[in-house]
Amino acid sequence: MGNSIKLEHPPQRIVSLVPSQTELLFGLGLGDRIVGVTKFCIHPKEQVKQKTKIGGTKNFKFDVIDQLQPDLIIGNKEENYKEGIEQLQQKYKVWMSDIHTLDDALQMLQQVGQLTGTDARAAELEESIKSGFEHLKPLQPSIKTAYFIWRKPYMAVGSHNIIDYMLERCGFENVFSNLSRYPEITAKQLQLANPQLILLSSEPYPFKEKHIQEFQGICPQASIKVVDGEMFSWYGSRLLHAPAYLQQVIEQVKQEQKV
Template sequence: MKIINDSLKREILIKTTPKRIVSLVPSQTELLYDLGLENEIVGITKFCVHPYHLKATKTIVGGTKKVDFNKIKALQPDFILCNKEENSYDFLPELEKIAPTYFSDVNSIQDSLNLIANLGNILNRRTESINLIEKINFKLTNFKSFIKDKPARKVAYFIWANPWMVAGNNTYINEILKLNKFENIYANRSRYPKVEINKIRHEGDPDVIILSSEPFPFKDEHAMEIATYTNRSVTVFADGELFSWFGSRLLLSFDYFKELHKKFESHF
């Protein structure tokens, strides 16, 4: 029996090492799997698509914003994993009636590494978590060397259309943009502000428009619409998972970012 603190500084009593876990966060579901906890996962969301076969072998308990508490209770979990951004904090009272509930809050790569270490400790996967952290840090160091001499570029990172919404300040995405030497023209705004694209030229006129693959399915017509309001922007359709998923997904992110920068070299 031990008392742990989650990312929100809440004290959680863990009686024994959890063996039946419900994850309500896609990136954290993937992390659990990569820590060797596939057998311990009993419930996931419909958005938990990595690894894909889990959707056929685990119980789907809803989405990230709306869950079926009765389904979760029926699974008899001894640990529930949530995230401050992905899930509603209103879930907490009902979830706590069912099992100890851990809320993560990840706004930087260091936060992500801390989460990996914490879950490794809680779930008796210390060796696996240490190895994963070492691999991520190796790739991070290599990427920082790669990006060091790259020019900074102004960007706008869109996550939704009609209403148009972007990633702003105090977000994990914004931290990833900074790592890439992308200067977010909306970094002085709230986390995910609505914006008027007809004002984009006056608000920073970005060199690059990034249209994320999630949560909105952007298409060519969206890129063309934004382009009418910019002077010189290059528009890219980006893999949103590699910009917004934390945890073990970082193992893939840095190589993807390198390829993205190489593509830009032919445009500028």
Template sequence: MLYTLGLGDRVIGITKFCIYPSEWYHSRSRVGGTKDVRIERVQALQPDLIIANKEENSREQVLALSKQFRVWVTDVTDLPSALNMIAVLGKLTGTGTAADALALTIASRFAAIRPCTPSLRVAYLIWKNPYMTIGNDTFIHDMLNRMGMTNVFGSKTRYPKTSVDELIEKAPDLIMLSSEPYRFGQKDLAEWSKLLPTAKTILVNGEFFSWYGSRLLLSPGYFTELLTTIAAGHSG
């Protein structure tokens, strides 16, 4: 996101999960993970602004850093709040014009998505041992809605645990196995195809469902391709 806004020269620290652009990973100071920020590394960098996230970062660490530095905490749960985050980030970093243009482009691309009809009932899995899915107050849930999908766990919140038995009982039309935070693979795909043969099971790139910065420029195109693939599979 910061790179997209042209702030590359001003970014002095990143987390180990900040993998784009790839050249940053070896040219910027890494301050740990989102849940275990190395506070002493941040202190050594003396940043003018720290960007944190309500869901990803530890409240205790954010509060500790806010005693020494200016900290902005983002809270994104759907597309409107993501677009607002982009606009605010532009104001905070002096890139308002670029940020507003970016938000408009993202919004227009999402408006062009043609949702599936009729709606498919989907179970989106993010973790294994135990299996975990997504509730109605998550960004992923909003992305599914924009594809025309109905989350079979839409009556729940956050990231509830589930089980094979519960998923069989829910009888979804479609099971999506995400690439993150747990990286489901071909073995899992084969396993679920046997466990729930009445549902179509697919592997999906979690970045397009859960990264709510400039990655959203690419999400509508990915969703459109995915919808086409799913429709072809169901018609077959």
């Protein structure tokens, strides 16, 4: 994004504007230095309850942030909004991430470690995450897959985002990877794409088992599953748990393909 920040001292009052990065800050042992989080920052559950809420990821409460007087704000290009970030940059040191792949996420982890003086803990987390993904065995051969994040209108995962990367890593070939990041998809488009597997994410739209029938009506031949969206899209310390979960999904799909 073309901006640089310089910190004279390790930050003591941090505001996090992104749920997965909030969880990472706690994972780095910085809980006592976090003063503000968004209303969508839900992990770790008990600790975030005690932090001041500064609004949502795309609508900041600037007056609340001013009261907190942060010496570092951490955000993300996709999850936050440009106007809000630019307004904050006029007063505060704002560090931004931009994540499309696992390598991007690991680089973010290293840099947050450097920024906050928690390099050693960040290096430990990085090694554990790398090891987990090295042991992930993708589905072979790959299977044509559609991953949905929203309903009314249907929105799927397209290209250039962490979910698309995770799908490919699992051997789930994204049928909409030739489209924009999160395209609106009609029932007709879905039929024409003819996926063998449809994954319905638990977030941001809370897909449930009851929605499976709806998609089965559009694609009777497809196998349809509700999956934990955090495991496909959170790029902080949740990546420690993602490989085991993704492997479980891969194994379930593999069994169904054999039947």
